[in-house]
Amino acid sequence: MISRRSLLGGLAAGAATASGIALAGRATGATAPAGGTAAAGMPLHLVNNTGAYANSSVWVYIVGNDGTQQVRVTPDGELKPVALGDNGPDGFTDYAVPLAASGTTTLQLPRMSGRIYTALGSKLKFKAVKDGNGKPALAYPAGWVAGDPNYDVLHDCAEFTYNDGGMYCNTTMVDMFSVPLAIRLTGARDQTTGTLKDGARARIFSDVKGAEGFDRLVIGDKRVIAPGHGLDSGLFAKDYFAPAVDEAWSAYAGKDLTVTTDAGTFTGRVSGDRLTFTGPGTVSFAKPSTRDVLFCDGNLAAPNDGTTGPVAAVLGAALNRSTLAAQARQPTTDPAAFYRQRLTNHYARAMHAATRDGKAYGFAFDDVAGFASYIEDGAPKEITLTLTPF
Structure with missing residues (x-):
């Protein structure tokens, strides 16, 4: 399985603005000459089932990286590189792909890494920098x-x-949640993920607003901001997870913590401020901050090294799901044990409770033990992105 972290190869900071991020996707093997090429790929079907917005009020943006440069897909299904000259008089590009007047919109999705943005009611402003x-x-x-x-x-x-190996895709709430989206991927199998239960969008807003310390993450009826970004904006407590981290570090000062990954089983103990594991390799972690837990970064950063990275991912998931102190064998695989403590990631809890398959990408390590809204196929034939009912 390709994790979300390797799926896109990382999101790099935008060069000229503090308001956005530039996609630096993983190499896919596809190329796009300067003039653009016809997008040879698979059919992408776009379906508007919101019940709240007509097709004429919905726009789609397909942007990302072809392995050599940042690119976008035109309404005609052409793969073109991003160009500074695409900025209009207002200083922004217009890369919008309008939906068909009615029914399903279909275009060719080329081999690339990226995002499919949906905008409802107004167009988005992407700036070429x-x-x-x-x-x-x-x-x-x-x-x-x-x-x-x-x-x-x-x-x-x-x-x-989408590359020579197949299609790897997910619906993501890692940054925020706003528009209910579902993906259907057909090929060697027929798979769907991301579909919300009936009325679940409103329940997400209500559940997060009702969780102690999370209420300010709800921005009207527009979106719910992930707590990591809320922390950076002063909307979420910087020390929220500190007692939970202290509890876990205290627990494993006197007993072993085992973490099993593809590399094998690691055994850890706390000494001083550090949780140190031995096994297939020696890896060590200082106490993570709340921001580290929410972003799965800093003291919980996960390098693609096969040892430290996977252990960090398991620790990050356990802290977000509030299972680390109580479960000495990780990862915990029973979802009934997740989010049971007061100090837990209630944002992620609400996302998982809302989906029909129980899977969501509520934080960056939500793929640990297979709970992410992620699907893949080595022989894909077509993909459908549906804007599901509000």
Whole structure:
């Protein structure tokens, strides 16, 4: 399985604006000459079942990286590189793909890594900028930043990598939740993920607003911001997880913690401030901050090294799901044990409770033990992105 972290190869900071991020996707093997090429790929079907917005009020943006440069897909199904000259008089590009007047919209999805953004009621503003190497890049929407030009636009996205190995895709709530989206991928199998239960969008807003310390993450009826971004915006407590981290570190000062990954089983004990594991390799972690837990970064950063990275992912998942102190064998695989403590990631809890299959991408390590809204197929034939009922 390709994790969300390797799916896109990482999201790099936008070069010229603080309001967006530029996609630096993983190499896919596809190329796009400067003039653009016809997108040879699989059919992408776009279905508007919101019940709240007509097709004429919905726009789609397919943006990402072809392995050599940042690209976008035109309404005609052409793969074109991002260009600074695409910015219009207002300073922003117009990469919108309109939906058909009625029914399903179908276009060809080329081999690339990227995101499929949906915007409802108003178009999104993507700005072409220079990245750190002077190459054209995009400043992406950042709906969790009050000063972002897209803050007032109802929007959301799904993520994908389509390459020689197949299609790897997910619906994501790692940054925020706004528009209910579902993906159906057909090929060697017929798979669907991301579908919400009836009326679940409203329940997500209500559940997060009712959770102690999470209420300010709900922005009207527009979106719910992930707590990590809320922390950076002053909407979420910087020390929220501190007691839970202290409890776990105290628990494993006197007993072993075992973490099993593809590399084998690691055995850990706390000494001083550090939780140190031995086994297939020696890895060690200082106490993570609340921000580290929410972003699965900092002291819980997960390098793609086969040892530290997987252990960090399991620890990050256990802290978000509030199972670390109580379960000395990780990862915990029974979802009935997740989110049972007062200090838990109630944002992620609400997302999982809302989906029909119980899977969601509520934080970056939600793929641990297979609970992410993620599907893949090595022989894909077509993909459908549905904007499901509000």
